[in-house]
Amino acid sequence: MIIISGSASPKLSAQVASLLGAELVKAEVRRFPDGELYVRVDAELKRKSVAVIQSTCPPQNDNLVELLLLLDAAKDLGATRVIAVVPYLAYSRQDKRFKPGEAISLRTVSKLISQSGAEELITVDIHQEETLGNFTIPAFNQTAMPLIGRYLRGLNLRDPVIIGADQGSIKRATKVALELGAEHYFLEKRRISPENVVVYPKDMNVQGRDVVMVDDIVSTGGTIIGAAKILQQQGARDVYVACAHPVLAGNAAQRLMDAGIKQIIATDTIEKDVSVVSVAPLIAELLK
Numbered sequence: 001m002i003i004i005s006g007s008a009s010p011k012l013s014a015q016v017a018s019l020l021g022a023e024l025v026k027a028e029v030r031r032f033p034d035g036e037l038y039v040r041v042d043a044e045l046k047r048k049s050v051a052v053i054q055s056t057c058p059p060q061n062d063n064l065v066e067l068l069l070l071l072d073a074a075k076d077l078g079a080t081r082v083i084a085v086v087p088y089l090a091y092s093r094q095d096k097r098f099k100p101g102e103a104i105s106l107r108t109v110s111k112l113i114s115q116s117g118a119e120e121l122i123t124v125d126i127h128q129e130e131t132l133g134n135f136t137i138p139a140f141n142q143t144a145m146p147l148i149g150r151y152l153r154g155l156n157l158r159d160p161v162i163i164g165a166d167q168g169s170i171k172r173a174t175k176v177a178l179e180l181g182a183e184h185y186f187l188e189k190r191r192i193s194p195e196n197v198v199v200y201p202k203d204m205n206v207q208g209r210d211v212v213m214v215d216d217i218v219s220t221g222g223t224i225i226g227a228a229k230i231l232q233q234q235g236a237r238d239v240y241v242a243c244a245h246p247v248l249a250g251n252a253a254q255r256l257m258d259a260g261i262k263q264i265i266a267t268d269t270i271e272k273d274v275s276v277v278s279v280a281p282l283i284a285e286l287l288k
């Protein structure tokens with residue numbers, strides 16, 4: 001197995017290669033003066049199994065095109081099996097048509113990946129697992145929630161409560177709570193616009209307790225900030241955020257801190273300062 005590291009996932013690629021004892025190839029990625037990308041894989045790939053590890057985090061479109069170019073180059077170099085490892089799969093939230101005329105973006109992205117030489121896809125905490133059905137190649141999803149739960153164990157939280165940031169996060173919150181042997185709830189939310197989210201209060205026993213809000217993605221932080229206000233009003237002690245994908249668009253990290261969040265705990269599907277949990281073992285397991 002050869003691991004090709006895309007420019008969005010250098011540390012994660014190195015960790016996966018080291019866990020597998022596999023050769024690590026760092027792709028050469030440059031930009032032409034007009035903005036187009038140039039990609040070169042300088043390695044012998046004939047008759048090899050190759051995994052291209054490239055997150056499609058912001059800048060999503062550049063990282064996606066880089067992924068497609070890397071997959072195609074690997075196939076062209078004679079690899080027998082090319083696996084696309086996309087720890088954060090951009091566009092996965094637009095997985096259906098919410099209004100007439102909208103593009104089903106995830107479907108388009110899945111077509112591009114499948115057509116670019118990938119024979120398999122591996123991702124982590126995709127927004128909705130059922131949407132893997134959009135891929136015409138075998139597609140696998142790993143969840144980082146138990147690993148996040150184990151990390152939280154080390155924080156010695158006071159009488160913790162795990163809260164799914166919305167209905168979609170019930171399963172994720174349950175997995176985290178199981179690792180901690182903690183109680184869990186979920187909140188109800190409605191998104192008014194991309195930036196505005198209304199979270200509906202629920203009666204929860206959070207008085208004097210540490211609360212961890214769990215979500216797949218933290219992007220603008222709107223969902224978490226809305227929920228944190230309610231939890232703080234209900235007497236929560238410290239409020240933490242745990243997510244797989246720390247997109248943290250714009251000044252979201254600062255906004256979360258200003259809203260009184262004690263710590264953001266995230267994985268390295270997107271390599272950021274808050275990426276304290278590595279998904280490398282989950283990916284290595286599937287590549288074995």
Ligand code: R5P
Nearest residue numbers: 215217218219220221222223
């Ligand atoms: C949406 O359903 C997702 O699970 C997240 O709750 C959402 O993407 C978070 O976005 P934001 O941080 O912008 O509220």
